[in-house]
Amino acid sequence: MWTDYLIYILLGIGLIFNGLGSIGLLRFPDVYTRLHAATKATTFGSIFTSLGVVTWAFTQLYLTGNSWNLTLALHTIIAMAALILTNPVGAHAIARAAHRSGVLPKYAVVDRLEEVKK
Amino acid sequence: MIDVWFLTAFILMIWLFLSLLRVILGPTAPDRVVALDTINTLIVALMVILAVAYNQIIYVDVAIVYALLSFVTTLYIAKYLEGGI
Amino acid sequence: MLEFIITTIVTFVIYLVLTAGSGNFGFLSLEEIIMGVFLSVIVGAITRNYLCKSRNYRMLNPVRWLLFLIYGFGPFFFAMAKANLDVAYRVITGKIRPGIVKIDPQLKTDYGITFLANSITLTPGTLSVDVDEDNVLYVHWINIPEGEEKKEYADIKKVCGKFPEWTRRVAE
Numbered sequence A: 001m002w003t004d005y006l007i008y009i010l011l012g013i014g015l016i017f018n019g020l021g022s023i024g025l026l027r028f029p030d031v032y033t034r035l036h037a038a039t040k041a042t043t044f045g046s047i048f049t050s051l052g053v054v055t056w057a058f059t060q061l062y063l064t065g066n067s068w069n070l071t072l073a074l075h076t077i078i079a080m081a082a083l084i085l086t087n088p089v090g091a092h093a094i095a096r097a098a099h100r101s102g103v104l105p106k107y108a109v110v111d112r113l114e115e116v117k118k
Numbered sequence B: 001m002i003d004v005w006f007l008t009a010f011i012l013m014i015w016l017f018l019s020l021l022r023v024i025l026g027p028t029a030p031d032r033v034v035a036l037d038t039i040n041t042l043i044v045a046l047m048v049i050l051a052v053a054y055n056q057i058i059y060v061d062v063a064i065v066y067a068l069l070s071f072v073t074t075l076y077i078a079k080y081l082e083g084g085i
Numbered sequence C: 001m002l003e004f005i006i007t008t009i010v011t012f013v014i015y016l017v018l019t020a021g022s023g024n025f026g027f028l029s030l031e032e033i034i035m036g037v038f039l040s041v042i043v044g045a046i047t048r049n050y051l052c053k054s055r056n057y058r059m060l061n062p063v064r065w066l067l068f069l070i071y072g073f074g075p076f077f078f079a080m081a082k083a084n085l086d087v088a089y090r091v092i093t094g095k096i097r098p099g100i101v102k103i104d105p106q107l108k109t110d111y112g113i114t115f116l117a118n119s120i121t122l123t124p125g126t127l128s129v130d131v132d133e134d135n136v137l138y139v140h141w142i143n144i145p146e147g148e149e150k151k152e153y154a155d156i157k158k159v160c161g162k163f164p165e166w167t168r169r170v171a172e
Helices: A003-027 A031-066 A066-099 A111-117 B004-025 B029-054 B057-081 C002-019 C030-046 C062-073 C075-093 C111-120 C156-160 C161-169
Strands: C097-103 C126-131 C137-141
Touching: A003 A031, A003 B004, A003 C075, A031 A066, A031 B029, A031 C075, A031 C126, A031 C137, A066 B029, A066 B057, A066 C002, A066 C111, A066 C126, A111 B004, A111 C097, A111 C137, B004 B029, B004 C161, B029 B057, C002 C030, C002 C062, C062 C075, C062 C161, C111 C126, C111 C137, C111 C156, C111 C161, C137 C156, C156 C161
Parallel strands: none
Antiparallel strands: C097 C137, C126 C137
16 A cells, blocks of 8 residues: 555654654753753654554555554544643643752753742 | 564664663753653553554553553652642 | 533543444444443533633634634644754754743633643743743743843744734634
């Protein structure tokens, strides 16, 4: 099927962005910049690997007509939605907790939140 | 020929261990929490891939529950770091 | 009463999506539908005070759902793709100029501010850190343009583009 190539492309994009998230986590200097890399890149990468699975499931549904594939696709979409909804909230909670527990951004040119707290 | 799903799962495992390095190295506690959050997201992606690789739909169900529970865990650790508990 | 009905319907729809493909009753099975009604009434009765805590039923309007879908697949997805290319560029080159700035989006409701904060976190170069009582957002910006750090409130167009207008359309 031609969708095989689409699946390879989707999985490839997902893996690249997930990898960028992990490498950025190691490479950036402080908590906040690491959160940028970790949250955005891994959310986006996971969306693409899940889209690859959804594409595979719909292709199999079309080829075999087995309803198991529909269940797989719907459950994958729900897992994806859970990730999209929960990841930014988690990142927000960590950033706030980090700032309140006294970890300040390194190399920052301006920090309005610190001025307010004083 | 290597199965593309197992190959994807293997590469995701490599990224996961790279993130684990930040859990070990991280100078402050929030750094470690960030890395843990990343690992949770990657595990959800990995479980969805493994569901196809092993033809078992239960992996995706576990992934949904894992995503929601890991979110609660992250919020709780964040609250602890703030000094709320 | 209304919040009980909303919670029950939401729970029931999620239950149906989770059990789709299990039978031949139009992809659903009759036993699962009966069990779903039973369980979602129980869950709705127990958790009715949590989903609609603010007693604000503005989001029941189907036009807002349509706008939400358009927003999610259009501008939001595009901004997210741009954000990831931006992060990729910064991971590879290491060029950053970070700082925490203040923006005043002039939103009033909790829905609106949550929506905007989540959008900001997933879009180019910005991450919401804190919010105070007057709905002023504190945003960590990974690459502050020259001169922007001297202003009291940062330029909202440069931080999050057209998102406040979309937020007003969808959630206010």
